[in-house]
Amino acid sequence: MKNFYKELRKHLIIYWLFLKSSLMVQMEYRFNFIGNLSMEAGYLLVKLSYVVVVYRSNVKINGLSPDEILLFIGTFVGLTAVYAGMFMINNFRLRGHIRDGDLDLYLTKPVSLQFMVTLRLADLTLFAVDLLAGGVMVTIAWARLGIPLTLYTMGGYLLFFALSSAVAYSLFFLPQILSFWMTNTSAIAEITDSFWDFNNMPMDIYHNWIKQVGVFILPIFVITNFPPMFVLGKLPPLYAIWAFLLPVALLWLVRVVWQRGLRSYSSASS
Amino acid sequence: MLARRLPWSHKYYKAFELGFQTALEYRLNFLISLISAAYPIFIQTFLWTAIYQSTSQEVVYGFTYRQMIAYTFLAGLVNRLVRTGFEYEIMDDIKSGKYSKFLVQPLGYFPYRLCSYYGNKLPGQVMILAIMVAILIGLKVFWGIDTQLAAILAFLGTLVLAATLNFLIFYCLSAMGFWIVETGFLFEGIRIVTILLSGGIFPLEVFGEQFVRVMNLLPFKYTVAFPISVLNGNISPQQVLQGLLIQLLWIAITYALAHVIWRKGGQRYVAVGG
Secondary structure, three states: OHHHHHHHHHHHHHHHHHHHHHHHHHHHOHHHHHHHHHHHHHHHHHHHHHHHHHHHHOOOEOOEOHHHHHHHHHHHHHHHHHHHHHHHHHHHHHHHHHHHOOHHHHHOOOOOHHHHHHHOOOOHHHHHHHHHHHHHHHHHHHHHHOOOOOHHHHHHHHHHHHHHHHHHHHHHHHHHHHHHOOOOOHHHHHHHHHHHHHHHOOHHHOOHHHHHHHHHHOOOHHHHHHHHHHHOOOOOHHHHHHHHHHHHHHHHHHHHHHHHHHHHOOOOOO | OHHHHOOHHHHHHHHHHHHHHHHHHOHHHHHHHHHHHHHHHHHHHHHHHHHHHHOOOOEEOOEEHHHHHHHHHHHHHHHHHHOOOHHHHHHHHHHHOOOHHHHHOOOOHHHHHHHHHHHHHHHHHHHHHHHHHHHHHHHHHHHOOOOOHHHHHHHHHHHHHHHHHHHHHHHHHHHHHHOOOOOHHHHHHHHHHHHHHOOOOOOHHHHOHHHHHHHHHOOHHHHOHHHHHHHHOOOOHHHHHHHHHHHHHHHHHHHHHHHHHHHHHHHHOOOOOO
């Protein structure tokens, strides 16, 4: 147990250094930084256009008021900060690491290889913009809905947010591991990445069977729907149990597939 | 020397052919990008269905439910039809110095890019137009929405102008590469905003009358929303003619602007290496 905490501490310190170095790289090319900011602002504007549609329609959409939908969209933007800012860039690079043999270098490091590969880089511009925008949307919706700010609501929301982040990490990394067996997985990567946008709106707008598929079979809806559903008191007990089981199962699955993939890896330089 | 002997049309036909071949080479990518394009259509269809089911009104933002769904599908497809992508190649040409060869060769960079763009668009356009025909047949068979032959022909005309206008907008923007080394992110940001302003995500009426009035004056609407209105038959023949004239006007303005910006930018161009 002592060894576990020691390792955890070491990895946390290294992750902090990864974040620092990512920020330094981004700040080095200042116009890139501004360009990146403008790109994210553009994407954010598109997400806000959905908010405009919802508010201007001024109807309860499948039982959800515009303020409740804002809570969902805000959570989606906040979780986009975590997924696109922390994980996505690393996921897309795995293919290149395998093809070019960069993984050789990572294999020699005295830290977890999966940790190195999946968390080495971070897009902190994107992370900051989306987290701020998502936070503002959630705060406005929270206040307008009159949800009490207690340890239970706030703590529960943050807990489900963290669980959702773990689901996002695993679910979107899994298809990338196929790169160990397939030379070109860009097609799969593009399709699975587009799945992220299904969370743009609450899952209640879809048919019931699509909802069940999105929760239990291809659990994309678990990511951004569960935190606001908990706060609104609309999370059924079955979904709550699933929210705790799924991240564990997915993280385990990622670990198993990753280790299998690693066994198939042959260095490009040797 | 060979290029000098080639007639003008033959030279740029080669550029067209090159773009066409490139598009065929990456046909799988194109098919996948079509699948990705289907997601927003899917989400928006469910959103509008939920909105229309939750309201007592038959007409929302000036559209009936069927018109709104038809718009959602057509906007997704037209958006793909006029989409550019050459701006990243131009950025690379300027950054890596490949632009130099166009300065010494008897080949104009603008006509080369334009012909290559049309060639690159052709296979995809044929595919998307086939999908569009299937949608129009579906609309007629299932919902009784009839599309006149005249509207289809006018739509095809406005579509060519829309693609040209979008090309010119992004050709102007590409010149930023002379001043800024890395413009990829910026292009992406601008591309997303122009899609929104062109009506490629939601009808412009959703954002209010004031917004529509402003958009009527800017070029973006004439790349997506206007061709769809022509196809839907939502506007009168006079309005179609007026829209066509505005498209032509904006093409002339952006062409002149591109000429000025590229001349200024060319003066700043420095080729590094041999």
